[in-house]
Amino acid sequence: MLRRKIFERSWVEIDLSAFRTNLNILKSFLEPQQQFMMIVKADAYGHGAREISKIACEEGAVYLGVANPEEGRLLRLQGCQAPVLILSPCLKNEINTILDNDLAVNVSSLDFARALNKTAKTKNKQAVVHLKVDTGMHRSGILDSEFIDFFNKIAKMDNLLIEGVFTHFASAENDPEFSKQQEERFWNIIDNLPFTPTYLHIDNSNALVNGLGKHSNLVRLGIMAYGIQVPGNKDIALQPVMTFKTILSQIKHIAKGESVGYNRSWTAKKDCLYGILPIGYADGYDFMLSNCGVVFLDNKICNVIGRISMDMICVDLSPIEHPAIGDVAILLGGSALETRAENLVSKYGGNSYELLCQVGRRAKRYYFQNGKMIYSTPLSRRDFVPDDFSDSKLNQIIESAIAQRLQSIEIGELIYREMLRDFFYYKDKDIHYRHNFQHQVIFSHSLNAGYFNATTTLNFDKVLSNDYFLVACASSDEVLRRYFKRSDVEYRWLMDDSFELDSKNFIVCLAKVDDLILQTTLHYINGCLEIRCSHPELKKKIGKRVHFTINTLTLYPCSSHQFSVFITELTRGVDISFRFPLTINTVDCVPFFSGQDKDPIIQRNNGEIRVSSKPEEWIFPISGVVFAY
Structure with missing residues (x-):
C-alpha cells in the first residue's frame, strides 16, 4: 500500500531524475555533430517549463522551444537566459514582446518578416529568426518550391539574422517512406541556399529514435523525454516523469443491479464495494476515460466505473481486500504499465500530449530528485506575472503577501501602508530611482x-x-x-x-x-x-x-x-x-x-x-x- 506523504485532495509529482535519465537515453541516439533543443511549450507539456528547462540546460540543451512569445517571456521572467525559439507563427502585435525578451522566432511570412525588421531597426536590435519550410506536413511554413526566393528576401533585411532553417516530419513514427521524401525535399533546399545557417533541424524525438535526419545538427526533443512511448517507435526504457495522484475519499456498498453516475452508464453485476476519488474532468482526468479508465490502488488495478463527473470519479474496489479512506490512488504514471499515459489514451483513441497538458489543473506540483522532494509549485499552472493584474488587484496581492510572509495581518498592513503605499499612490506610475x-x-x-x-x-x-x-x-x-x-x-x-x-x-x-x-x-x-x-x-x-x-x-x-x-x-x-x-x-x-x-x-x-x-x-x-x- 502506498504511504501518503502529501496531504492534498490531488497532486502531481514530477520526477526530475527520471527526466534526466530519459534525456540521456535520447542523447545516445544523437550523431556526433548533433545538439538538441528541449521543447518546453505548454509549460513543458504540463511538467513545469522552468524546472524542465533548468535540467535540460544542465544536460546540454543549446535551445529551448516554446509555442508563443508569452511562453518565452515567462521563461525570461523566471530567470532563464538560454536561447529560446518560438516555434509557432507569431502575430505583429507580439513583435515587441519578442524583441524585448531576446527571443528567436519562426518566420514563415514575408509580411511578418518586414514588420519584425522594421521594429528591430527602431530598437537598434537584430532579431534572430529560423525560417520554416513546408516539406509536406502542410501546416505552417513556406512551400519548398517558394522557399529559396523567400530566404533571399529575408537575407536582405539588415535587422534580421537567419540563424536556422527547419521543417517538421508529418509521421516520423509510422510512415518511413513519406518521411524520407520530406528529408530529400529539405536537403535539396539546403543545398541550394546562398549560405548555410548555423542550425538545420528536422528531427523530433520520434524521428531521432527511428534513424531519420542524421545530417541535421539540431534535434528537437519533446514527448519522449517526458517518458512517453509513442506507438510505432522503438520500445526504449523511458520512465514516466509525471505521476498524478489522489486519495480514496469515500467507500460505499452497491447492490447487484444498481447503477453508478450520470445516465446510469454502469450497472453492478454483483454486490460489491466501490470508492469515490475526489477528482474529475475539471482536474484534467479526461471524460473519455468514463467506464474504461483504470487506477492503481493498493498495488492493484481498479476499473473506473460510470461516467467521469466534473469533480469525482468512481472506481470498483473489488480487487482490494481491505480498502481504507486516505489510500493513495495513482491516476496517471507510476510503475504500473496500465496507468502510463500512452496506455490510458489508447482506451479511447486519445492523445498523450493532450492528457499530459491538461492533467492536474487543480493540483499542486511536487518536484522530486533522487527520491527526495525538493520543492513544490502553486495550484496555478502559471507563475505570478504582475502584468496579469490591474493596479488595484496588485495592491491587494502585495499587502496580502506581506501579511502571509510575516504571519500577521496587522504588521503586513502597517508595512504596506507606511512603507510602500507612498510609491504606489503618491508617485508617478514610472518610479525611477x-x-x-x-x-x-x-x-x-x-x-x-x-x-x-x-x-x-x-x-x-x-x-x-x-x-x-x-x-x-x-x-x-x-x-x-x-x-x-x-x-x-x-x-x-x-x-x-x-x-x-x-x-x-x-x-x-x-x-x-x-x-x-x-x-x-x-x-x-x-x-x-x-x-x-x-x-x-x-x-x-x-x-x-x-x-x-x-x-x-x-x-x-x-x-x-x-x-x-x-x-x-x-x-x-x-x-x-x-x-x-x-x-x-x-x-x-x-x-x-x-x-x-x-x-x-x-x-x-x-x-x-x-x-x-x-x-x-x-x-x-x-x-x-x-x-x-
Whole structure:
C-alpha cells in the first residue's frame, strides 16, 4: 500500500531524475555533430517549463522551444537566459514582446518578416529568426518550391539574422517512406541556399529514435523525454516523469443491479464495494476515460466505473481486500504499465500530449530528485506575472503577501501602508530611482562673520522624466516640505532665515544633464526660490537614464553646529562626503540609513568625513547623515 506523504485532495509529482535519465537515453541516439533543443511549450507539456528547462540546460540543451512569445517571456521572467525559439507563427502585435525578451522566432511570412525588421531597426536590435519550410506536413511554413526566393528576401533585411532553417516530419513514427521524401525535399533546399545557417533541424524525438535526419545538427526533443512511448517507435526504457495522484475519499456498498453516475452508464453485476476519488474532468482526468479508465490502488488495478463527473470519479474496489479512506490512488504514471499515459489514451483513441497538458489543473506540483522532494509549485499552472493584474488587484496581492510572509495581518498592513503605499499612490506610475548618488559638501571660511561658505556638488544617475527640473531653496521648513513629494524637484536647500532668498545668497553654479549645461531661470513663488534648469535638447533624453550634476554655493551659519544631508528618493549606492576647516576640532557623524544596511561605511581623514554604502545597496527615502560640529 502506498504511504501518503502529501496531504492534498490531488497532486502531481514530477520526477526530475527520471527526466534526466530519459534525456540521456535520447542523447545516445544523437550523431556526433548533433545538439538538441528541449521543447518546453505548454509549460513543458504540463511538467513545469522552468524546472524542465533548468535540467535540460544542465544536460546540454543549446535551445529551448516554446509555442508563443508569452511562453518565452515567462521563461525570461523566471530567470532563464538560454536561447529560446518560438516555434509557432507569431502575430505583429507580439513583435515587441519578442524583441524585448531576446527571443528567436519562426518566420514563415514575408509580411511578418518586414514588420519584425522594421521594429528591430527602431530598437537598434537584430532579431534572430529560423525560417520554416513546408516539406509536406502542410501546416505552417513556406512551400519548398517558394522557399529559396523567400530566404533571399529575408537575407536582405539588415535587422534580421537567419540563424536556422527547419521543417517538421508529418509521421516520423509510422510512415518511413513519406518521411524520407520530406528529408530529400529539405536537403535539396539546403543545398541550394546562398549560405548555410548555423542550425538545420528536422528531427523530433520520434524521428531521432527511428534513424531519420542524421545530417541535421539540431534535434528537437519533446514527448519522449517526458517518458512517453509513442506507438510505432522503438520500445526504449523511458520512465514516466509525471505521476498524478489522489486519495480514496469515500467507500460505499452497491447492490447487484444498481447503477453508478450520470445516465446510469454502469450497472453492478454483483454486490460489491466501490470508492469515490475526489477528482474529475475539471482536474484534467479526461471524460473519455468514463467506464474504461483504470487506477492503481493498493498495488492493484481498479476499473473506473460510470461516467467521469466534473469533480469525482468512481472506481470498483473489488480487487482490494481491505480498502481504507486516505489510500493513495495513482491516476496517471507510476510503475504500473496500465496507468502510463500512452496506455490510458489508447482506451479511447486519445492523445498523450493532450492528457499530459491538461492533467492536474487543480493540483499542486511536487518536484522530486533522487527520491527526495525538493520543492513544490502553486495550484496555478502559471507563475505570478504582475502584468496579469490591474493596479488595484496588485495592491491587494502585495499587502496580502506581506501579511502571509510575516504571519500577521496587522504588521503586513502597517508595512504596506507606511512603507510602500507612498510609491504606489503618491508617485508617478514610472518610479525611477537614483543610482550612484554622490553628494560632496565643503565648508570653508567666509568673509561673512559667523558663516561658512558652503559649496555642494551633487551627482547621480536617473531616468529623465521631464525636459526640465527644479532646485528649491526656502528659509522655512514648512515651505520646503511642499517640494519633497514633487517628482520634478531634484535638489532642495533650507536657507538660514537671516538671508534674503535671492540669486546672491543661493547660487546654482552649474546644472548639467550628461554633457548638456542647462540654462537656469529664477522665480520666487509662495516663499520659495525656484531655480528652473532646462535645455531644448532635454526632450530627446526623456525616458533615458542620464547623469545629473548640480553644483551650488551659499552660506551656512556656524552657530547651527550641525549639517544634515537627506536622501529623499529611493536610491541605490550612496557616497556622502563632508569637508570642513581644520579649525573645527571635532565633527561627529550620525548616519540614519533605512535599507539593506543600516550601518554604512564611515571613513575619516584630516578635515573630511565620508559616509558610503556598497554600490548595489538600496537606501530608502528619508535616510541621511547628520554632521555635528
